[in-house]
Amino acid sequence: MADGPLLRIEDLTVAFGAVTAVDAVGFDVPARGTIGLIGPNGAGKTTLLNAISGFVRAAGSIAFDGRELLDRSPVARARLGIARTFQQPRMFGDQTLLDHLRVAADHAPGDALAPAGAVEAVGLAAPLDAPCRELSAHEQTLAEIARALVQRPRLLLLDEPAAGLVPTEVAELRVAIGRLTAELELAVLLIDHDMDLVLQASDTVHVLDFGKRIFAGTPEEVRSSQLVIDAYLGTDWEAA
């Protein structure tokens, strides 16, 4: 197991009626570091994440640590060590930050990370007794990541964590993601529209369009790929 990738996606296809949202996509996620996933709206990024975490039906194969995921429930996948966040942070009503972290610890597959440790790891300054509803969008994003980290996941799926954040907050987020992969020994699969974030935080970047993977490479290769620039990033991208 240790030799292979943590996650191996092969020939993954997700269809909604006549629309093929993810079309025969395949790539590996190593056990450490960050894999970025970019593409325009509707490219199938979130659908791919939903297929990995088990919220949509998919054909093909997703193997996690050598075990096939597609016939497992979302709960079973979480218990294997796959955590995720959502585009809109899904918090538990007006429950406190500590409540969120505790319930994550309750259901952690192994030893849980201490709440204070999880909050520190993402650089969240909010008090633990703060109701999450009163946190800012940025703080909720970090709180949702902290909630996932409490479970000491081996793979963390981040679905547009920079959505709605201002540039300084995105910079903090990038630092936090770097710290996670370095200190907590986990793999991150990062989706975002913020190119700077994805290209700076990722070791490898995959580019999706219309459900197909059309490019993969290092951030530098993506930056210099005329194909990617033409198709996805637009002419203003280089200035970004």
Add this chain to the structure above:
Amino acid sequence: MTGRLVGGLALLAALALVPQLASPFWVFVLATAVAYMVAALSVNVLLGQAGMVGLFPAAFVGLGAYFAAIVAGETGSWVLAVLAAAAVCLAVGAVVGVTGTRLRGMAFGIVTLAFALAMEAVAFRHGFLGIDPAFGATLDRPVLLGVDFIDDVSVYYLVLAVAVVTWAVVALHERARPGRTWRAIRDDEVAAMTLGARVGLYRIWAAALSGAVGGVAGALFITVQGQANVESFTTFASLLIFAAAMTAGTRSVAGAVLAGLLLAALPELLIELAITGKVVPLLFAFGVLTSLKGHDGIVGGVRHAASALRARAGRRGGRGIGGPPRPAVEGGGADG
């Protein structure tokens, strides 16, 4: 948290003082109210904690009352009767709860309503367990450890003691892993799933505990009344208990206490004060309004008003007990 503890102890002290202050008639009424408080507590578990709409509390009260009567009659042990009522209703609650692993929101509510209807029409009205539907079941007041609970004052303390124990069992759940998981599922089921929470299991667990609490309420009810028949366990009674619990508030023990008083004591109070008319519907309308405002019933509304007053008085950072409005039912999450 400390404020809540003080409030709870004050509430308990007030309830314990009742027989010293009230007339014999009112002691009897309030002993009945304590049984209804436990019935409302069963709604607290299912709706308030797990966010599940269970329109069947009186069915468990009836089931508990009947089983308590039978077991007490067979064994002569009142303690065993109460435990049997809880155990049977725990099992039945779990079975009904299995439907809650597939059904959400009002669909589950309709199943529970059907269960209440079936229990009324098929069981309670048709010689269920050999009990004459017209007359109902009887249960003699017990003698425990040499103490005869024949009079209303002593039976009041007996049912209050069992109610406190029942509440303690519920509170142990609410403050620990099951309670945290129920509230997480209530507020966002998808997020709870991504944390690996076995949603179906916890929904069954909530239904089972709620059923057991309802069963205890039934045992207490028939202990106070001495006799009970189907008229106390109808589908309408289920809806009334559910509505009273929602009106009072389903997320605090204070809400359950208030619901018990609304159900058992308020009608008697209105008669005593010679008030007739539309007071009860008005009260429920008030409860609906507080729910629509996003508060947890009357108790939630009062708490919100109190924390707003405190905030206005100049205390900043008021992340107090009232807190911001919350969705009334199903937590507004994926369960809606």
